[in-house]
Amino acid sequence: MHGCPCSAATTRGTYAYKVALIRVTRLATEMPLLPPVESLLRTLVDGEEVDVEAEGLALLKVRGLADVLDGRVVLTSLGRRYLVARGEHRYRTPVEVLSVDVKARTVEAVVVGWHTTEPVTLLLDQVAAESKVPPVELVAGMFFEAEANCRTEDVEELVLTDIRVAPPLPKGWMNGGGPDA
Structure with a gap:
């Protein structure tokens, strides 16, 4: 797992993927986003359009939870995992x-x-x-x-x-x- 040339945070089974899951889970359970920023993330799940200049989007992008592709704001796999971790029992x-x-x-x-x-x-x-x-x-x-x-x-x-x-x-x-x- 360690040192795998295909280690990317989005590639299941890699060291980087596991590190990303741990990071996002900790974020969700120990240091959750402020309610307006989390609300923005949940808006993406619902498929609603989000302005690329929306307040809080920069934070979501930095944390890898959302991105802008072809002028549209999209939820990333880590953004989905964050929301799952917010609701799952540990x-x-x-x-x-x-x-x-x-x-x-x-x-x-x-x-x-x-x-x-x-x-x-x-x-x-x-x-x-x-x-x-x-x-x-x-x-x-x-x-x-x-x-x-x-x-x-x-x-x-x-x-x-x-x-x-x-x-x-x-x-x-x-x-x-x-x-x-």
């Missing part, structure tokens, strides 16, 4: 590391709240930066907690944020004995 969920590929800058993990057995690819740099665990210390078997859009059906659209090292399980839970074992 849940705190356990994340189990299955493997780490330092060269490819990826982590294979199970995001329990999304699917209990299907592995997903996460960005090593995101996991390390948010969890404050250096990449060389990330190993299979580690557990984290993260916010995720667990209801998405598309693994490419699964976005984790606020990744933290999970607290240790109570003694006895891993051997089937429950919390009092």
